[in-house]
Amino acid sequence: MDLHLKIWRQKDHQSEGKLVNYDLTALNPHMSFLEMLDTLNEKLIVKGDEPVEFDHDCREGICGQCGMMINGLAHGPLKNTTTCQLHLRSFKDGETVLIEPFRAEAFPVKKDLKVDRSAFDRIISSGGFVSINTGQAPDATAIPITHQIAEEAFDSAACIGCGACVATCKNASAALFTSAKITHMVLLPQGKEERSNRVLNMVKQMDAEHFGHCSNTEACEVECPQGISVLNIARMNYEYNRALFLRKK
Amino acid sequence: MILDSKIPEGPLEQKWDNYKKKAKLVNPANRKKLDVIVVGTGLAGSSIAASLGEMGYNVKSFCFQDSPRRAHSVAAQGGVNAAKNYKNDGDSVYRMFVDTLKGGDFRAREANVYRMAECSLNLIDQAVAQGVPFGREYGGYLNNRSFGGVQVSRTFYARGQTGQQLLLGSYQALMRQVGKGSVQLFSRHEMLDLVIIEGKARGIIVRNLDTGEIESHAAHAVVLATGGYGKIYYLSTLAMGCNGSAIWRAHKKGALMASPSWIQVHPTSLPQSGDYQSKLTLMSESLRNDGRIWVPLKENETRKANDIPENERDYYLERRYPAFGNLAPRDISSRAAKERIDAGFGIGPLKNAVYLDFSKAINEQGKEKIQEKYGNLFDMYLKITGYDAYQEPMMISPSAHFSMGGLWVDYELMTTIPGLFALGEANFADHGANRLGANSLLQASVDGYFIAPYTIANYLSNEIHTGKISTGDPAFKKAENEVKNQINGFIKINGTKTVDHFHKTLGKLLYDYCGLARNKEGLEFAIEEIRKLKQEFYNDVKVSGQGDTMNTELEKAGRVADYFEIGELMCYDALTRNESCGAHFREEYQTADGEALRNDSEFQFISTWAWKGENNEPELIKEPLIFEEIQPTVRSYK
Numbered sequence: 001m002d003l004h005l006k007i008w009r010q011k012d013h014q015s016e017g018k019l020v021n022y023d024l025t026a027l028n029p030h031m032s033f034l035e036m037l038d039t040l041n042e043k044l045i046v047k048g049d050e051p052v053e054f055d056h057d058c059r060e061g062i063c064g065q066c067g068m069m070i071n072g073l074a075h076g077p078l079k080n081t082t083t084c085q086l087h088l089r090s091f092k093d094g095e096t097v098l099i100e101p102f103r104a105e106a107f108p109v110k111k112d113l114k115v116d117r118s119a120f121d122r123i124i125s126s127g128g129f130v131s132i133n134t135g136q137a138p139d140a141t142a143i144p145i146t147h148q149i150a151e152e153a154f155d156s157a158a159c160i161g162c163g164a165c166v167a168t169c170k171n172a173s174a175a176l177f178t179s180a181k182i183t184h185m186v187l188l189p190q191g192k193e194e195r196s197n198r199v200l201n202m203v204k205q206m207d208a209e210h211f212g213h214c215s216n217t218e219a220c221e222v223e224c225p226q227g228i229s230v231l232n233i234a235r236m237n238y239e240y241n242r243a244l245f246l247r248k249k
Numbered sequence: 250m251i252l253d254s255k256i257p258e259g260p261l262e263q264k265w266d267n268y269k270k271k272a273k274l275v276n277p278a279n280r281k282k283l284d285v286i287v288v289g290t291g292l293a294g295s296s297i298a299a300s301l302g303e304m305g306y307n308v309k310s311f312c313f314q315d316s317p318r319r320a321h322s323v324a325a326q327g328g329v330n331a332a333k334n335y336k337n338d339g340d341s342v343y344r345m346f347v348d349t350l351k352g353g354d355f356r357a358r359e360a361n362v363y364r365m366a367e368c369s370l371n372l373i374d375q376a377v378a379q380g381v382p383f384g385r386e387y388g389g390y391l392n393n394r395s396f397g398g399v400q401v402s403r404t405f406y407a408r409g410q411t412g413q414q415l416l417l418g419s420y421q422a423l424m425r426q427v428g429k430g431s432v433q434l435f436s437r438h439e440m441l442d443l444v445i446i447e448g449k450a451r452g453i454i455v456r457n458l459d460t461g462e463i464e465s466h467a468a469h470a471v472v473l474a475t476g477g478y479g480k481i482y483y484l485s486t487l488a489m490g491c492n493g494s495a496i497w498r499a500h501k502k503g504a505l506m507a508s509p510s511w512i513q514v515h516p517t518s519l520p521q522s523g524d525y526q527s528k529l530t531l532m533s534e535s536l537r538n539d540g541r542i543w544v545p546l547k548e549n550e551t552r553k554a555n556d557i558p559e560n561e562r563d564y565y566l567e568r569r570y571p572a573f574g575n576l577a578p579r580d581i582s583s584r585a586a587k588e589r590i591d592a593g594f595g596i597g598p599l600k601n602a603v604y605l606d607f608s609k610a611i612n613e614q615g616k617e618k619i620q621e622k623y624g625n626l627f628d629m630y631l632k633i634t635g636y637d638a639y640q641e642p643m644m645i646s647p648s649a650h651f652s653m654g655g656l657w658v659d660y661e662l663m664t665t666i667p668g669l670f671a672l673g674e675a676n677f678a679d680h681g682a683n684r685l686g687a688n689s690l691l692q693a694s695v696d697g698y699f700i701a702p703y704t705i706a707n708y709l710s711n712e713i714h715t716g717k718i719s720t721g722d723p724a725f726k727k728a729e730n731e732v733k734n735q736i737n738g739f740i741k742i743n744g745t746k747t748v749d750h751f752h753k754t755l756g757k758l759l760y761d762y763c764g765l766a767r768n769k770e771g772l773e774f775a776i777e778e779i780r781k782l783k784q785e786f787y788n789d790v791k792v793s794g795q796g797d798t799m800n801t802e803l804e805k806a807g808r809v810a811d812y813f814e815i816g817e818l819m820c821y822d823a824l825t826r827n828e829s830c831g832a833h834f835r836e837e838y839q840t841a842d843g844e845a846l847r848n849d850s851e852f853q854f855i856s857t858w859a860w861k862g863e864n865n866e867p868e869l870i871k872e873p874l875i876f877e878e879i880q881p882t883v884r885s886y887k
Contacts, residue, residue, distance in 0.1 A: 012799075030635075032633075035525050035526065035527050038749070042749065044793070048793060050793050051801065053801060056489060057321070057488040058319075058488040058489075059527060059528050060324050062324050063323050065314060087633070087635075110799065116315070121317070121424060124318075125428035128421055128424070130379050130380045130421075131425065132375075132378045133303045134299065134702065135371070135698070137371070137374035137375045138374065140374045140376075140378075140383075144385075144389030153380075154382040154408060157380075157407075184380065184382070185380055188380050190377070190378055190379070
């Protein structure tokens with residue numbers, strides 16, 4: 001199959017970027033989207049041009065490193081799919097495909113399609129953990145957790161931190177990412193002790209990183225490769241208000 | 250050179266306790282004076298960095314990904330072993346030790362393996378306390394499943410994403426220390442050389458992948474937790490960035506490599522479908538609990554899987570290994586698949602796969618139950634292949650996966666360079682010639698959480714009077730210049746072929762001659778071919794862009810340059826081991842019915858290699874394996 005690509009090229013954060021046209025022919029529809037970009041890059045390198053920089057690593061949909069806007073959609077047209085798990089069979093022969101980086105003030109563009117998502121690490125650093133040192137853990141059976149709770153916590157813990165939620169949000173809010181971690185932790189008995197400080201610190205950090213506010217359009221859930229629910233955001237709001245209330249007392 | 254493995258005295262079950270009792274400590278007030286560099290942020294790297302940070306050392310943590318949370322431990326699916334015996338099915342530390350040693354074809358150290366089994370109990374406790382949402386029974390207790398190579402249920406799992414959840418636990422512990430300031434994080438940095446001063450590891454040279462800047466970092470000890478080098482085959486189950494460069498550069502500075510040719514080929518990856526392909530996706534081994542593996546009885550079968558009646562199917566694992574059946578260990582299952590594929594019974598468009606069939610399990614347990622156990626894997630299969638595995642069998646194929654080989658380390662996980670430690674998959678220890686399923690997350694974690702914190706402290710206790718190590722030392726300048734020369738060299742070649750072209754060619758060569766099966770002639774041929782290919786690379790590779798900016802092609806060029814040398818060493822290693830064991834199947838040494846023929850009288854040792862310079866034959870140094878607790882037996886799963 002053939003594809004016409006319009007790819008965002010940007011030398012570095014300071015430089016101005018622009019869309020550049022590329023045509024690829026005789027592509028195998030079973031190729032993954034990133035393999036299609038590999039193919040393009042091979043051609044560019046042989047010609048002496050610089051290849052398109054994009055982030056990726058595991059190519060199994062689990063590391064969370066890949067991610068770009070494809071025809072205006074984070075990770076492209078398929079539901080609950082990372083870019084690396086998207087295949088050309090999802091596109092029409094001869095289609096024009098627009099490829100841009102994730103855009104948010106908190107995710108500065110590094111080069112071409114690569115952005116800096118280290119703000120997410122700093123949000124985790126501000127409280128997204130259980131404060132236990134190595135070697136201090138009680139026997140695992142000492143903390144029974146029902147099957148349902150463990151599974152529910154897992155649903156939130158499954159976030160891969162790719163940033164699609166931020167990129168697709170009109171406010172560039174990190175509410176889905178942050179709330180998923182808060183919910184994962186607060187559902188489990190191990191995480192309950194620090195619930196108030198955690199939510200206050202993480203929300204504060206989220207603001208400090210210049211992520212926007214959540215205005216409940218729920219676009220994030222639609223674009224999330226892991227299907228993380230917006231109910232996490234409701235839980236985060238509840239936890240935040242609870243923490244404020246308890247602090248006042 | 251005589252290798253001292255430093256195995257502590259005493260009975261097997263007391264060795265680790267004896268070590269810990271005698272290990273030297275560092276006063277908390279002195280820890281602030283000591284710097285440690287940790288390269289890699291997977292399970293081994295993040296857990297040791299977090300642990301040392303908690304203890305009060307100054308830690309610098311490096312990874313090439315954009316965040317430590319992306320390290321390839323994240324991709325492990327099936328589970329992590331621990332001899333908790335929660336199922337009351339007869340499991341124990343001793344049984345896990347025996348299974349692991351036997352599974353590794355008696356090519357691992359007894360004391361290391363026993364310690365790994367022993368520490369497994371604490372790991373589950375640690376992970377649960379961090380909030381890892383392991384699978385639970387309805388009553389609230391932890392659940393287990395069984396994995397290849399064993400007959401008990403000792404594998405703890407978090408759906409099909411156990412590696413991800415364990416890694417998030419250790420990543421969060423790491424980020425907690427980053428927040429506290431005890432660990433400094435350097436993401437998007439790649440280690441390009443090791444700096445040695447007066448015989449001790451004193452620092453590293455890294456390239457900032459965002460800016461291209463070359464930086465020097467000094468410390469009292471350096472820990473390499475950089476994972477495996479299985480991506481050398483190009484097509485593999487590994488992430489695209491996985492590489493062997495950090496350990497290889499350390500090797501060229503004097504650290505010995507052990508067992509480089511033992512690279513596990515995983516039996517349940519998705520088959521290759523075309524030349525454009527960049528990697529092979531792994532399907533969790535846990536699928537073999539309910540999936541039955543078969544090929545058609547008839548050669549060159551053209552009918553679809555569902556049209557082939559039961560009596561025209563060959564369930565070859567159940568046929569050949571009735572006691573373990575579909576749960577036979579990875580090396581056995583991979584080789585059995587290759588044997589059927591080579592004999593002309595392979596299926597799929599390229600005839601390079603076998604079926605993994607869930608129809609019986611779905612009939613017996615219902616689709617819902619199977620969906621709950623493996624739902625995400627079935628979804629992944631559908632996304633990648635476009636086929637619904639609830640309706641027809643999956644197609645799977647063997648693929649390069651895990652390197653049992655790596656830097657040689659003693660019982661303290663220290664390499665032959667004082668102050669240089671290697672943890673997790675970057676070292677050679679614990680697995681022998683074959684790694685049992687669900688032991689990789691375990692080894693990486695216990696190395697980082699429970700072993701290295703003691704052994705590194707023991708080493709550092711002699712460093713408290715050393716004072717700050719300065720990057721002003723000429724050794725840093727020299728190493729920096731070497732790195733810069735290499736980078737400029739790549740850019741200057743300006744040839745006609747891409748880095749990927751060379752990587753793919755090398756990978757195919759290794760699959761064909763140093764893969765699932767090897768023979769003397771093929772290995773000798775491969776060594777010659779690798780040398781030629783390497784020469785061509787240095788004459789004709791094309792790396793576009795510049796050295797002092799972000800440049801992915803340049804990163805890849807450095808890794809592939811190292812792969813040529815690692816590949817050559819793999820072939821040497823395979824060539825000198827005149828036996829078949831675990832991942833190493835020498836065609837000349839097999840039984841009449843095609844099983845591996847181990848030779849304990851001549852090869853009960855670890856092959857350890859010293860670098861002797863480019864194009865020179867490496868030097869083989871043997872570490873004899875002494876079995877006191879159990880005597881090696883023929884490994885039978887029949």
